Amino acid sequence: MGVSDERGAGRRLRRITALVVVLNFGYFWVEVAVALAIGSVALLADSVDFLEDTAVNLLILIAFGWPLRRRAVLGRILALIILAPAVAAIWTAVAKFADPTPPDPLSLVFTSGGAIVVNGVCALLLASLRNRGGSLSKAAFLAARNDVFANAAMILMGLVTAATRSGWPDIVLGLFIVALNATAAREVWRAAGEERLAAQALDRTSH
Secondary structure, three states: OOHHHHHHHHHHHHHHHHHHHHHHHHHHHHHHHHHHHHOOHHHHHHHHHHHHHHHHHHHHHHOOOOOHHHHHHHHHHHHHHHHHHHHHHHHHHHHHOOOOOOOOHHHHHHHHHHHHHHHHHHHHHHHOOOOOOHHHHHHHHHHHHHHHHHHHHHHHHHHHHHHHOOOHHHHHHHHHHHHHHHHHHHHHHHHHHHHHHHHHHHHHHHO
């Protein structure tokens, strides 16, 4: 691949990654707003996925312009930010144990359907980059693809909630999603640590 081809590929990666960042960060706020409005633990937990994907793709995006050491610092900050909605989801679940009021099933199903659309679009966009942007790009594609299945499970849970009028399906699924995403912040933190080690190795070789 020539220099011009590499530059073209780099610009395309930036455009796609920037679009994925906007889509994920935008729908993160949609899920948080709806989750708080209807009291859904599962939606609040699922918002962690969108924040995680925002963080990973943001790291990919800035990888073209920032030094390794600065990327590592930002990665650590993003890892801590990811923890906020996860903690909120656990807090909401615990608070609902005493009064497991069911969330509005219709809002839950429609919001989860929107999440499927967003994650599906992101997966399609990232499919062409999974072998070009390194391990983070591949991880971003796999995360978006897997999130589609998690959103489908949430739609099923919404239907179960409508049938049973119980809040327990939402609480159980929410805690399950939190458990699945327990490694999200750790993975971003680890990626930032790898950037830091790479920066240190580069410093040693340059002296």
